[in-house]
Amino acid sequence: MAQERELARVIAARSTLAPAAPTPGFSQVTSLTDEEVAFFVEHGYLIKKSFMDPALCAAARDVLWAGNRSSRLKRGEPETWHGPFDKADENDDEPGMRFVNGRTGNRWHLGSCGGEQAIMDALPRAVLPLIEQLLGAGSVALPAPAGELPQLGERVWMPKWSRGIYCTLPGSPPRPPGANGCHTDSHPLHIGAVGYIDDVLPNGGGIRVWDGSHRVFYPTFEFQYSQRRPEGRWSGQWTKELGSDQYKVALEAVRSAEPVDAHGPVGTVVFWHGRVGHDAGPNYQPVGGKIRQAILYDFSREDMDAMDTNPPSQSMWRDWSPQVQAIAARNGHDAIPIGDPLYKRTYKAGGPSTQLLLRALERGGKPQQKL
Numbered sequence: 001m002a003q004e005r006e007l008a009r010v011i012a013a014r015s016t017l018a019p020a021a022p023t024p025g026f027s028q029v030t031s032l033t034d035e036e037v038a039f040f041v042e043h044g045y046l047i048k049k050s051f052m053d054p055a056l057c058a059a060a061r062d063v064l065w066a067g068n069r070s071s072r073l074k075r076g077e078p079e080t081w082h083g084p085f086d087k088a089d090e091n092d093d094e095p096g097m098r099f100v101n102g103r104t105g106n107r108w109h110l111g112s113c114g115g116e117q118a119i120m121d122a123l124p125r126a127v128l129p130l131i132e133q134l135l136g137a138g139s140v141a142l143p144a145p146a147g148e149l150p151q152l153g154e155r156v157w158m159p160k161w162s163r164g165i166y167c168t169l170p171g172s173p174p175r176p177p178g179a180n181g182c183h184t185d186s187h188p189l190h191i192g193a194v195g196y197i198d199d200v201l202p203n204g205g206g207i208r209v210w211d212g213s214h215r216v217f218y219p220t221f222e223f224q225y226s227q228r229r230p231e232g233r234w235s236g237q238w239t240k241e242l243g244s245d246q247y248k249v250a251l252e253a254v255r256s257a258e259p260v261d262a263h264g265p266v267g268t269v270v271f272w273h274g275r276v277g278h279d280a281g282p283n284y285q286p287v288g289g290k291i292r293q294a295i296l297y298d299f300s301r302e303d304m305d306a307m308d309t310n311p312p313s314q315s316m317w318r319d320w321s322p323q324v325q326a327i328a329a330r331n332g333h334d335a336i337p338i339g340d341p342l343y344k345r346t347y348k349a350g351g352p353s354t355q356l357l358l359r360a361l362e363r364g365g366k367p368q369q370k371l
Contacts, residue, residue: 205283205292
């Protein structure tokens with residue numbers, strides 16, 4: 001009911017948010033180079049700076065602030081942009097709804113805007129050609145077409161709507177050395193896309209990814225593209241408390257390495273493989289600094305339900321585009337089962353950091369150098 005109430009409020013406010021006109025002279029990138037595809041295959045992520053149309057990013061910010069229900073946050077008053085939220089300002093009256101609409105700690109999620117035209121135009125519809133290049137033309141479950149909006153009572157999110165806008169306020173509390181929220185998303189997906197609708201500075205709350213970890217985590221999952229709790233229900237995240245024994249060993253090793261802080265200017269898009277370890281980094285900007293504001297969207301193939309009934313395949317790129325398969329085969333960048341004695345022969349192009357990670361996994365220990 002809470003989600004339906006919020007969606008009804010958003011629908012009522014739509015008339016005040018006119019569609020954004022494209023930025024004059026802006027040229028939308030519609031393909032990746034072979035080098036970029038190879039980087040994604042090897043490392044499990046790719047950062048494309050200034051990818052989204054600035055006008056659409058500005059329109060998405062309008063949507064965010066139109067949905068602001070905090071009693072403290074004020075758009076034109078940067079001195080109010082800090083965490084944590086006061087208890088009275090948290091929406092803890094909606095248990096289990098944090099990833100729909102929520103304010104807690106330094107996090108602010110507006111999921112009910114996930115189907116808004118500005119949100120869909122800025123990220124999922126803009127990046128679709130690149131996703132089809134990675135997964136295969138005509139094989140991707142498509143975002144909702146322009147002009148279609150979620151209706152009252154419809155679940156906002158996958159497969160055709162975005163997750164909405166995820167924000168991290170400045171002033172995140174310091175974390176002890178080595179502390180992080182490294183995890184994998186366990187619901188079925190192939191590629192995640194995070195689009196920054198405002199500048200995200202270093203240590204400013206950007207998504208963080210663990211370089212190369214997709215190839216370590218893939219063979220530890222129960223199914224090709226998802227993980228389930230023991231009772232069969234989907235789990236939003238797979239952590240050290242949930243997962244196969246192999247997954248837990250892999251996670252302990254991966255999270256001991258330093259992540260990549262994927263920051264960038266407004267319009268930056270971070271693509272990440274659905275099995276790569278990641279977290280939302282802390283925002284150490286001072287009070288009045290930039291709020292991390294990001295649209296999130298999950299892409300998968302149309303036939304995901306059928307292919308996800310099988311365990312991980314011998315090649316983790318079997319269901320991807322011919323270009324991806326060829327690059328992965330040429331460079332030897334496939335999954336790395338824990339303790340696999342074939343590693344040294346099959347991963348000839350591997351960097352020393354990932355090799356160190358694998359050796360640590362074989363010992364059941366931790367890597368000694370950064371990923």
